[in-house]
Amino acid sequence: MEAIEKIKEVAAQAVAGAQIEIVNSTPAAQQPAILVDREHVYAVAKFFKEDPRFQMDFCSCVTGVDYLAKGDKPGFIEVVYHLYSVAQKQGPIVLKVRAPRELDECHVPSLTPLWRGCEFQEREAYDLYGVKFDGHPDLRRILMWDEFTDHPMRKDYEPPADYEWEPTPHDDTLQRAVQEGGIMPPTAREELEKAKKK
Amino acid sequence: MAVDEGLKSELQKQGIFVLPFEQLYNWGRKSSIWPLQFGLACCAIEMIASAASRYDLARFGAEVFRATPRQADLMIVAGTVTKKMAPQVVRLYNQMPEPKYCIAMGACAISGGPFKDGYNVLKGIDRYIPVDVHIPGCPPRPEALIHAIMTLQRKIASQSVTGEHLRWYDKHAPAEYAIPSYGERDLEPPANREIWHPPRDYRDVTLDEVKKA
Numbered sequence: 001m002e003a004i005e006k007i008k009e010v011a012a013q014a015v016a017g018a019q020i021e022i023v024n025s026t027p028a029a030q031q032p033a034i035l036v037d038r039e040h041v042y043a044v045a046k047f048f049k050e051d052p053r054f055q056m057d058f059c060s061c062v063t064g065v066d067y068l069a070k071g072d073k074p075g076f077i078e079v080v081y082h083l084y085s086v087a088q089k090q091g092p093i094v095l096k097v098r099a100p101r102e103l104d105e106c107h108v109p110s111l112t113p114l115w116r117g118c119e120f121q122e123r124e125a126y127d128l129y130g131v132k133f134d135g136h137p138d139l140r141r142i143l144m145w146d147e148f149t150d151h152p153m154r155k156d157y158e159p160p161a162d163y164e165w166e167p168t169p170h171d172d173t174l175q176r177a178v179q180e181g182g183i184m185p186p187t188a189r190e191e192l193e194k195a196k197k198k
Numbered sequence: 199m200a201v202d203e204g205l206k207s208e209l210q211k212q213g214i215f216v217l218p219f220e221q222l223y224n225w226g227r228k229s230s231i232w233p234l235q236f237g238l239a240c241c242a243i244e245m246i247a248s249a250a251s252r253y254d255l256a257r258f259g260a261e262v263f264r265a266t267p268r269q270a271d272l273m274i275v276a277g278t279v280t281k282k283m284a285p286q287v288v289r290l291y292n293q294m295p296e297p298k299y300c301i302a303m304g305a306c307a308i309s310g311g312p313f314k315d316g317y318n319v320l321k322g323i324d325r326y327i328p329v330d331v332h333i334p335g336c337p338p339r340p341e342a343l344i345h346a347i348m349t350l351q352r353k354i355a356s357q358s359v360t361g362e363h364l365r366w367y368d369k370h371a372p373a374e375y376a377i378p379s380y381g382e383r384d385l386e387p388p389a390n391r392e393i394w395h396p397p398r399d400y401r402d403v404t405l406d407e408v409k410k411a
Binding site: 144145146147149152157160 | 318380383
């Protein structure tokens, strides 16, 4: 397969107006990816699937990645697609698309109409990261129960307070136990009283 | 129930066995513990190995794994109990006929194990159903499961079959355990307070309590 710069060039020619960028968020992996804007990602993916030079007939992996805000840069949720061609025995092309972290704005187009195998994996990304895939045929939770409201793989997810198993809570754990009123064994209660006196 | 040991021995030589009915009854119960055929994770593989020829759980009369809770005496909670699975585990336990027993097999079933800090794993099945034997290990070897069965057999042998002090003879004792429901963030309630209490450190035991005990 061609070099990543070449792939980017070909895709940019094929899809007019697409903002395509080469990113390498994990240099150790030595696997640069193609970042496409949300409006054009479907067209670019369709191009990779149908163009005879690529024939990416298999989407092996759909992943969410949460990036928190860093300095002035706002945070975002990234969806990563790994595309392979079984017909031409080549790949992967790593396709990325980014959406804002805010839940009501966190939308990306679904690629399930192109690759049926994305269906469950996009449901998983929705369940754990809260990314809404527009055009997905059946966007429901897949791992957590339907009544669940959080998205637990987000970095700002707070697990439910549950300190019973912690025999000697201290520092942050103790502070949270105090605030959220979990049941504590007597050692913790003594610590708590000491902390209150201070 | 005192039978003269010498007489007992003499009668045995003639093929006559004299023993309390309770002992005979419990011998029958403890020698035919039918477990529920129910595995949740990797511990189930060790449970299967225990039942297969190499470890041969049949020696203890516990090899008849039943595919329905209606015919089972023992629930071996073999593996990680996720919060999504927990209500079903409690429901299955409720469906078993009394007298029923529960073995929590492996680190996950007794405490959440390596996943206890996760958002989706229950921190021990004893939060919702009473557990008779806990086996630590990740996973426990078949010998450990066999040891748990033997421990349970000792417990069964020590139970009295008459009298009011057994739960299943008590008219007012609850026959079912509350099934938790799926909440917005966690299971509701996070533990059944009637049967589960937070663990206590031995260093917290007061001198008065020791004197009372």
